[in-house]
Amino acid sequence: MAVTTRRADAQRNIAAILTAAAECLSRDPAASTSDIAKAAGVGRVTLYGHFPSRAELIDAVFVQAIATGEETLGQVDLTGDPREALGRLVESSWQLVDQYRALLLAAQDSLPPGRVRELHADPMARVERLLERGRDEGVFRTDLPTSWLVSVMHNVMHGAASEIHAGRITSDQAAPYITATLLAAFRSD
Amino acid sequence: MAVTTRRADAQRNIAAILTAAAECLSRDPAASTSDIAKAAGVGRVTLYGHFPSRAELIDAVFVQAIATGEETLGQVDLTGDPREALGRLVESSWQLVDQYRALLLAAQDSLPPGRVRELHADPMARVERLLERGRDEGVFRTDLPTSWLVSVMHNVMHGAASEIHAGRITSDQAAPYITATLLAAFRSD
DNA sequence: CTCTTGTCGAACACCAGTGTACGAGTTACC
DNA sequence: GGTAACTCGTACACTGGTGTTCGACAAGAG
Numbered sequence: 001m002a003v004t005t006r007r008a009d010a011q012r013n014i015a016a017i018l019t020a021a022a023e024c025l026s027r028d029p030a031a032s033t034s035d036i037a038k039a040a041g042v043g044r045v046t047l048y049g050h051f052p053s054r055a056e057l058i059d060a061v062f063v064q065a066i067a068t069g070e071e072t073l074g075q076v077d078l079t080g081d082p083r084e085a086l087g088r089l090v091e092s093s094w095q096l097v098d099q100y101r102a103l104l105l106a107a108q109d110s111l112p113p114g115r116v117r118e119l120h121a122d123p124m125a126r127v128e129r130l131l132e133r134g135r136d137e138g139v140f141r142t143d144l145p146t147s148w149l150v151s152v153m154h155n156v157m158h159g160a161a162s163e164i165h166a167g168r169i170t171s172d173q174a175a176p177y178i179t180a181t182l183l184a185a186f187r188s189d
Numbered sequence: 190m191a192v193t194t195r196r197a198d199a200q201r202n203i204a205a206i207l208t209a210a211a212e213c214l215s216r217d218p219a220a221s222t223s224d225i226a227k228a229a230g231v232g233r234v235t236l237y238g239h240f241p242s243r244a245e246l247i248d249a250v251f252v253q254a255i256a257t258g259e260e261t262l263g264q265v266d267l268t269g270d271p272r273e274a275l276g277r278l279v280e281s282s283w284q285l286v287d288q289y290r291a292l293l294l295a296a297q298d299s300l301p302p303g304r305v306r307e308l309h310a311d312p313m314a315r316v317e318r319l320l321e322r323g324r325d326e327g328v329f330r331t332d333l334p335t336s337w338l339v340s341v342m343h344n345v346m347h348g349a350a351s352e353i354h355a356g357r358i359t360s361d362q363a364a365p366y367i368t369a370t371l372l373a374a375f376r377s378d
Numbered sequence: 379c380t381c382t383t384g385t386c387g388a389a390c391a392c393c394a395g396t397g398t399a400c401g402a403g404t405t406a407c408c
Numbered sequence: 409g410g411t412a413a414c415t416c417g418t419a420c421a422c423t424g425g426t427g428t429t430c431g432a433c434a435a436g437a438g
Contacts, residue, residue, distance in 0.1 A: 005383095005437095006383090006384095007382090007383055007384060007435080007436055007437075008435090008436060008437090009383095009384070009385080009434095009435065009436070010383075010384060010385090010436095013384085013385085032424080032425060032426085033425085033426075033427090034425085042385085042386090043385065043386045043387065044386095044387090044427095045385075045386065045387075045388095045427095045428085045429095046384080046385055046386075048426090048427065048428080049384075049385080052427090053426080053427075054425095054426070054427090117355075141373070143369065144366060144369060144370065145358075147357060148352070148358065148366055148370075151348050151349075151351075151352055151357075152345055152348065152370055154348065155344040155345055155347065155348030155351075156341055156344055156345070158344065159340050159341065159343065159344030160340075162340075162344075163337070163340055166306075168336060168340075169334075169337065177333060177337055180332065180333060181333065181337075181341055181374050182374075184330070184373055184374045184375075184376065185370050185371075185373045185374035186373075187373065194413095195413095196405080196406055196407075196412090196413055196414065197405090197406065197407090198404095198405060198406065198413090198414070198415085199406095199413075199414060199415090202414090202415085221394080221395060221396085222395085222396070222397090223395085231415085231416090232415065232416045232417065233397095233416095233417095234398090234399095234415075234416065234417080234418095235414080235415055235416075237396090237397065237398080238414080238415080241397090242396080242397080243395090243396070243397090
């Protein structure tokens with residue numbers, strides 16, 4: 001693709017649209033292209049000039065969100081006691097989950113089925129690796145599939161995000177609650 | 190209300206609409222009133238004659254679903270060892286969760302915020318009572334709020350439903366997985 | 379400085395859904 | 409068998425989104 005030759009203002013607009021979309025969709029998963037274009041300080045036509053459809057825009061936003069998330073998660077120290085590593089991973093992960101909660105909803109009903117999971121491959125692999133190491137070292141249970149444990153972690157974190165959103169727990173409580181729950185749920189014997 | 194005086198065919202139609210709506214919405218949370226009316230073998234106008242809006246129809250369906258669910262759950266023996274009681278409760282609950290999964294989604298984006306939780310008051314209270322008894326008897330942990338534990342149970346069950354829906358686990362595996370996970374997550378010490 | 383690339387707003391066609399109006403027809407009730 | 413309650417299909421008005429087209433205009437690249 002000769003996408004390399006893109007005029008400077010076009011690149012600026014694309015970036016503006018992406019960040020505006022991330023903001024809007026995080027506030028309201030049903031945000032329209034008009035809302036997003038307006039928030040980006042750009043005409044709706046310009047938006048469609050860069051993204052052929054609302055779905056492809058959401059896909060791009062999602063890809064970007066995962067990428068920046070991965071940047072954060074990549075810096076988490078996952079060595080040492082797997083239980084403490086899990087704690088550190090939860091600490092970083094759950095904030096991302098909370099932040100991108102609404103965006104996930106938008107993706108789920110605009111993107112083809114399976115696409116969301118596909119884009120989650122990297123973060124999921126990271127969790128899986130840690131869990132498997134913990135199993136090898138005998139601190140995590142082996143009587144349930146790793147994929148199930150990953151799913152439990154995912155759902156507990158999203159549940160916490162909902163609880164915060166509903167005002168039933170505070171942001172500070174979330175990480176310790178999640179960690180305490182998962183460590184108990186995952187431990188061996 | 191003199192609703193007592195309702196012609197027989199009207200009552201039949203109302204019932205048909207409710208069950209058709211439950212079916213349609215369970216298949217597709219975005220099912221339209223046309224779809225539902227068609228499935229009920231009834232004109233769309235008739236539907237609106239009984240339910241002033243799509244939202245109120247969904248509310249009625251949801252109320253009915255909760256009621257029939259409560260009927261099932263009311264028969265679960267919650268006495269004896271709280272851990273075994275939890276297992277029995279999970280066994281009955283998770284199937285309802287799986288069955289009404291999509292209906293819940295429909296309710297969540299058609300009903301006013303808080304309404305869904307409001308209607309869940311009874312089943313939630315049942316779980317809470319069991320958990321508190323387990324705490325009193327020293328078998329369930331007390332270092333986390335009961336409401337959090339209830340939320341964990343809720344989210345793990347819904348997560349299981351998603352896994353089934355995506356074909357990653359089978360219906361048979363779900364209950365044991367859920368129970369094994371929750372018992373570990375909830376146990377004291 | 380010119381020419382390509384991009385932007386803008388307004389307008390348009392389109393679609394899918396919700397809720398209402400009407401008038402003719404049917405069904406239960408007494 | 410008469411009457412009130414109910415149903416039906418069609419048609420309509422309205423809403424709110426998506427995606428496209430147009431022509432005039434602005435801005436960056438060489």
